[in-house]
Amino acid sequence: MTLSVTLTVNGVRRDVTLEDPRVTLLDLLRERLDLVGTKKGCDRGQCGACTVLVDGRRINSCLALAASLDGADVMTIEGLAKGDALDPVQAAFIAHDGFQCGFCTPGQIMSAVGLINEAEAGDDPERIREGMSGNLCRCGAHAGIVEAVLEAQKKLEQRRVA
Amino acid sequence: MNLFDYFRPSSTAEAVAAASEPGAAYLAAGTNLLDLMKTGAKRPGRLVDITRLPGLDRIEQMPDGAIRIGAMVRNADLARDKDFAAAYPAVAEALLSGASAQLRNAATVGGNLMQHTRCAYFQDPASACNRRAPGTGCDAIGGENRTHAVLGWSDACIATHPSDFSVPLVALDAMVEIEGLDGPREVALDDFHRLPGETPERETVLAPGELVTALRLPAESRAFSANQRYLKLRERTSFAFALVSAMAALDIEDGTIRAARLALGGVAAKPWRARAAEALLVGQSPGIAIFEEAARAALADAMPSGQNAFKIELARRTASRVLLLAAAGAPERMPALPASTFGTTPGALSYV
Numbered sequence: 001m002t003l004s005v006t007l008t009v010n011g012v013r014r015d016v017t018l019e020d021p022r023v024t025l026l027d028l029l030r031e032r033l034d035l036v037g038t039k040k041g042c043d044r045g046q047c048g049a050c051t052v053l054v055d056g057r058r059i060n061s062c063l064a065l066a067a068s069l070d071g072a073d074v075m076t077i078e079g080l081a082k083g084d085a086l087d088p089v090q091a092a093f094i095a096h097d098g099f100q101c102g103f104c105t106p107g108q109i110m111s112a113v114g115l116i117n118e119a120e121a122g123d124d125p126e127r128i129r130e131g132m133s134g135n136l137c138r139c140g141a142h143a144g145i146v147e148a149v150l151e152a153q154k155k156l157e158q159r160r161v162a
Numbered sequence: 163m164n165l166f167d168y169f170r171p172s173s174t175a176e177a178v179a180a181a182s183e184p185g186a187a188y189l190a191a192g193t194n195l196l197d198l199m200k201t202g203a204k205r206p207g208r209l210v211d212i213t214r215l216p217g218l219d220r221i222e223q224m225p226d227g228a229i230r231i232g233a234m235v236r237n238a239d240l241a242r243d244k245d246f247a248a249a250y251p252a253v254a255e256a257l258l259s260g261a262s263a264q265l266r267n268a269a270t271v272g273g274n275l276m277q278h279t280r281c282a283y284f285q286d287p288a289s290a291c292n293r294r295a296p297g298t299g300c301d302a303i304g305g306e307n308r309t310h311a312v313l314g315w316s317d318a319c320i321a322t323h324p325s326d327f328s329v330p331l332v333a334l335d336a337m338v339e340i341e342g343l344d345g346p347r348e349v350a351l352d353d354f355h356r357l358p359g360e361t362p363e364r365e366t367v368l369a370p371g372e373l374v375t376a377l378r379l380p381a382e383s384r385a386f387s388a389n390q391r392y393l394k395l396r397e398r399t400s401f402a403f404a405l406v407s408a409m410a411a412l413d414i415e416d417g418t419i420r421a422a423r424l425a426l427g428g429v430a431a432k433p434w435r436a437r438a439a440e441a442l443l444v445g446q447s448p449g450i451a452i453f454e455e456a457a458r459a460a461l462a463d464a465m466p467s468g469q470n471a472f473k474i475e476l477a478r479r480t481a482s483r484v485l486l487l488a489a490a491g492a493p494e495r496m497p498a499l500p501a502s503t504f505g506t507t508p509g510a511l512s513y514v
Contacts (some may be wrong), residue, residue: 001168021166021209022163048262048264058264059264060265063193063197063268064196065168065192065196067211068170068192114264114267115263120242124498126499127498129400130400130498131263132263134401
């Protein structure tokens with residue numbers, strides 16, 4: 001069966017024809033749209049490396065059937081920076097050594113963007129750790145990640161107030 | 163993953179007709195189903211996508227005081243609904259203690275009830291599993307079974323139901339609204355999941371094609387808003403299934419318990435309502451002695467199904483602890499670590 005899927009990915013409309021309904025959003029992004037920033041780690045919803053925003057909410061793209069998301073607005077790590085200007089979350093991950101090998105980083109950053117949008121954690125590191133528990137880092141950069149999220153959140157708040 | 167037909171119905175009637183065909187399965191968020199399809203534990207020939215069905219994504223206040231939660235409401239949205247969380251703080255806490263933020267943003271209320279056991283042998287098509295492949299046996303019996311059932315299990319299956327959300331719901335007398343080929347019906351959540359017996363493959367009372375459309379919490383369940391908690395013991399503090407969990411709700415007036423609810427999670431193939439324990443609490447003053455007695459009553463019929471005798475004592479302690487927490491009152495704000503015994507907030511109500 002052939003399925004037509006239309007997504008808005010990083011602000012651009014993308015029409016994709018699927019010959020096979022088994023395609024996840026993760027595989028569509030990587031294999032069909034060549035957006036390989038989103039990573040495939042466990043492919044089972046356990047590691048968070050595939051985290052993207054769908055209609056503004058962070059989800060695991062490995063457990064989302066692409067056909068089911070027809071019409072959705074998707075944001076991936078590739079859509080975060082404005083030209084050469086990094087997003088404050090990206091800049092904070094660099095400033096606070098929020099990664100080592102970098103494989104989990106796109107998922108960590110998209111998850112952090114989602115967490116900041118949810119606006120529930122405040123400046124409590126415990127709430128940020130809990131809110132980021134769906135993203136594993138085998139290099140153990142979690143301490144830097146929490147610091148990065150706290151700083152990025154503060155910068156974004158200052159930007160809103162200014 | 164096996165090849166399947168993908169179908170997106172435009173009405174509930176169309177969905178039910180399509181899903182009544184042999185081999186069909188409903189697809190909501192897919193957070194459990196796609197995972198099982200990837201391992202080959204589930205091989206549906208047709209997926210009926212119910213995410214766009216009209217009217218299933220609402221949280222409604224009913225005229226009789228009940229609250230109705232559409233089956234497609236996302237777990238995170240229900241937990242974040244301020245009115246809902248104020249009336250049912252332990253339900254919100256149970257939701258937030260489950261999975262990760264990403265999964266809660268996708269997973270649905272109906273899917274939460276319909277999710278399958280996390281028994282490793284169920285998920286592995288190379289293992290014998292009566293639940294997945296009737297008649298093949300049970301590799302969990304005599305295998306790695308320290309997380310398995312201590313109540314209601316049979317010689318055919320010792321799996322547990324993994325849901326956190328269902329535990330407070332069953333305690334609060336939730337009803338499940340169902341649509342099928344023969345029209346709508348409803349069943350109490352307590353009667354929705356089946357104990358394994360000789361037919362563990364029949365996990366719920368749903369007939370082929372029947373669709374969960376909503377959950378309803380009756381008006382009387384609001385009496386417990388002030389004194390309810392959910393407590394979950396797990397092998398890491400976040401993003402883990404319960405070894406044992408419990409929800410307690412008390413209706414206390416002038417220092418006397420007028421009504422009590424207690425349910426356990428992670429101990430059986432269904433959320434486990436402890437009615438004998440509830441009966442003991444009525445008319446009593448809240449206190450550790452009566453709570454421990456109630457906890458003993460709740461586990462009176464428990465039997466280890468393998469290397470899991472420790473879960474019986476753990477469940478007893480969890481039950482008496484959650485009763486203490488409920489008596490102390492629902493917290494003003496959601497704890498940083500929902501349903502956890504750990505926390506760094508000074509003076510947090512987690513510490514009783």
